[in-house]
Amino acid sequence: MSALLAVDQLRVRFGTRRRGTEVLHGVGFEIAEAETLGLVGESGSGKTTIGRAVLGLVKASGGSIRFDGRDITSASRRDRRELAKEIQVVFQDPYSSLNPAMAIGDILSEPLLLQGVSRRDARARVRTLLDQVGLPVDAADRRPQEFSGGQRQRIAIARALAPEPRLIVCDEPVSALDLTTQARVLDLFREIQQRTKVAYLFISHDLAVVRHISDRACVLYRGDIVETGPVGQVISHPEHAYTQRLILASPVADPDRQAERRRQRRQLLDSLEPSGASA
Amino acid sequence: MTTLIPDPADQQISSVPRRSVWRQLLRDPQAIMTGVIIVLLSLFGLLSPLISPHDPNGASLDAINASPGTAGYLLGGDESGRDILSQLFYSLQTSVVSAVIGAGVALAVGVIAGLVGGYFGNAVRSGTEWLFSLILTFPGLITLIVLLPLTHGDYRWTMLVLGVLLSPGTYRIVRNLVLGVKKELYIDAARVSGLSDIRILGRHVLYAVRGPIIVNTAFLMGTAIASQSGLAFLGVGAKDVPSFGLMIHSGFNNIDAAPLQFVWPCVALGVYTGCMVLFGNSLRDAFSGPRPKRQKPAQGLRLAATAAPTSAVVDGERVDEPMLAVEDLGISFPGSTGPREVVKGVSLTVDPGEVVGLVGESGSGKTQTAFAVLGVLAPEARVTRGSVRIEGRELVGLSESELRSLRGRVVSYIPQEPMSNLDPSFTVGAQLTERVRRTLKVSRQEARQTVLDLLARVEIPDPQRVFSSYPHQISGGMAQRVLIAGAVASRPRLLIADEPTTALDVTVQAEILDLLRGLQKEFGMAILLVTHNFGVVADICDRIAVMQGGEIVETGTTREVFHTPKHPYTRGLLDAILDESAPDGDSARTIGAAR
């Protein structure tokens, strides 16, 4: 299993050299073709920064990011345009990720035209894409504000699929959605993967979502990966104390099992030193 | 997530597609009138050599102070015998040129610098900031006068300098907009696609900020014209360039002999610049889209005219009254096609000391129901029917001051977003102390001690430090503890918690839920917990009410609803919950066992 994406010792600093803070302290992981790697962590863990570094939206201050064997750690804008065929993104907020002034058809064809696809081919491709994500063809002429959150997220997925990428970075793609919408969008992600063999770097704070979609998972805590493994193992048999704390803090939707989990969490916290309880 | 109604204060100018702007303008009589006047006057100015009956500087002895209507001199002549009408036409021409140069320079400088300063990094921005604070330090007209030796009074050069002096305003508008747009994820998406910065600026950013720039142009033109006239009035500039300012000056000096002379240029100048400003206002309205009219802020829980409390109102307390009883509550918001009901006859009760979860997806009306109980619905919202009783006392129809006596004392509130719910300008201690003094009627010293005790009670590690901190200096979890401390300060008997943990991390959420559970037991509070999260419900609630589309579709004890949901909607929701111990059916051992 050769790695499609290989991240090694990645460090990211924000701010100036003198007064900056390092938010990633050397993280590493690999994703294979057609695989889904879940990145779990709380706010400030650096999970979003990892995704943005892979996309070239933040600069790495150390370490390397390799895609299909090529070093893309500090790819130029021109290289990025090439890479856009291979690496795509779906963001969290479906309201801010689509330009409200553009019609859906233009949003979907912009990256294609940039790749040199002819206008006619692009239009045909837009129809296929809309169909793939379960939206009507006439959606191409409408603007984002005419769609609900779930539909917008489908449009964002269609935009990501447009150049037939091999990797999609999904940054909390379902956390702004309602429960029922969330389940349907996750099903769409899985279905697309089965058909196109695309790999996902799936970033989420929600253990249940990561459990549902990932093959393997990494747990991030304050800029470090504290645990990596097959997702079932990470969630059912967590080894690191933070992972255990995280899992026991996530409430289960069942009053009896939640009461049990609460009891276990108390036990765990009592067994740990009475520090680090700060919010 | 819980907002049902688009925020009326939302002035997202950029989100309105262009075609509707023109349609909006054409429907606005003010825009049509001022637009037509501007076009007409500008045409008079541009065509002045063709339509003027006389040379504007050609003096004729016959026409000295000629009265309006004199043959060939429709508006009469001035003190040196020049035709006033011709002077007006040529003054319009001067004004048009001034407006184009002044506004053009200001836009060119301000927009480009604003795009660059807003889009690129901090280093570039601090450079442009410096440049424009430098320009701002030059006091407008005085600078133009001081530079008189340089411009030799040529109004075109003067307008060029004026354009530079006006550019900081444009720069700030554009820079702020760009800083906002830059945070939008669609800009990131464009960068991921490999779009160059220039194309992103041109295609996405400039498009988003074009509205305010167009509006700004109208104001800049008005300012340029007024400034040119003002300077000419002072005598800055050539005497043979016709200008409203010069005309007003000579008319003003000649007011005893011919009082009408100064009226013509005054009216022309006033109408021309006035129309620019009014047209700018219309443009601004058109770009911000049709906005609901601002309503009188709600004072208390207003009833729509037709509705009246349905249940017999029994004032005073009864022993068997529930803590909170909502009956057949309806709430409507004004929509484009008449009032739209978002809460349609909700009934629910909360007994003393009971924790009830109000569960539903976004748009189900759960938050509006909670706001109605507190009497803090948005100003445009109306209670259309039903009743809300707390310990038997009817709230619907009460005035703001009557509600005030209940709020913070009998019923309290914990909001969803901890940060935006604290006043950013006051320390945590000052805010809580004011609240405690108001509700408990104690001295400043006692209040301070009470607040410190409360902060310790909500498990804040360093109460002294948090007491003297400003909201932006503490974390979201801390801020939520502060809000909880404030809410329970007066030991309310009912707590309304609107998604109190949604904005928090799960580990913090667990701590906050523990805290709420502890406080609830200690004070014997009833809690109405509004949430979309079934995990939270399972953790803390005794009973559940499930809302869908403004109605309650199912109520029951937590265990009943989770184990034997009756309504198909509830079943659907529960099925959609992703169980972390699922999907491949691998060994679902509990974690406790793994330890």
Added chain:
Amino acid sequence: MLLYALRRLGIGVVLAVLVTFITYLLLSTSFRDMVSTLLGPDATPDSVTGRLHDLGYDRPLVVQYGDWLAHAVRGDLGTSLFTSQAVAPAVLSHMVVTMSIVLPGLAIALILSVILGVWAASRSGAPDRIAQGISLVGHVVPALLTAIVLVVVFAVELKIFPATGYVQFGDSPVGWLRSTTLPVVVLVVAGMAAITAQVRGSMIDELGKDYVRTLRTAGLPSWSIVLKHALRNAGSPALTVTSLQFIQLFSHSVIIENVFALPGFGSFAFTSAQSIDVPVIMGVTIVSVVLVTVVNLIADIVNGYLNPKARLH
């Protein structure tokens, strides 16, 4: 807080030096014209060059400017080339006249704007229409027109106020008040337009924010929510606009002084610019810039007091 104020002051000093230097640089292109005017019709190119040398205007610009700055720092702005009057006292005495209409004008405009803006934001309906109407009138009508209309109506027709002229406060306080009332009214109308609109707008924004709802649920009285909490948060942008309005009114005063024939800063600046009296022009520039800088500094400090984030960053 002190550090914050000192840093702002430092920025202000640098800006003042830059502005005066740029002005000097621009004026240097007119030195020959100035000396020609000074020498009158008999001037020859040689005599102009000679006089330039005598006056020191042929030295390197940086040296000339440095010389001027070194004297200016000690309060010595030189003497007028044409009248041989000392520049500093002349500039200041004219500035007093201008400030005696600008400062009251701004203060009254600010007070009325806050009252009207808060009233409009918290009541809507009629108060809101009044506030919007007033700010519209101020925007639509140029100050020149307001001034002329007031003169014609109150001085020429009704003869309630003197049309023109300035009475020293020391000579007759009542006369002073009468001579400044109309100009101040013009400035109040001009100033209120922007400030009222800003106060109204930011108060509406603040009153719609989450924390206001939470304060209501805490049982706080409306006056505290509106006047203590919302107004304080709305204060910062209103303050920025007020400081910009000061510069604006100071600028407008040039025209208004002319209409009312007040011996103010504007007419003084105009006379010196027409004759290209460089020492006086530089005096006018430095005093204006220092004034603007001081006002900005005051605004920054008040803003630091109102807005804890500005203070701490």
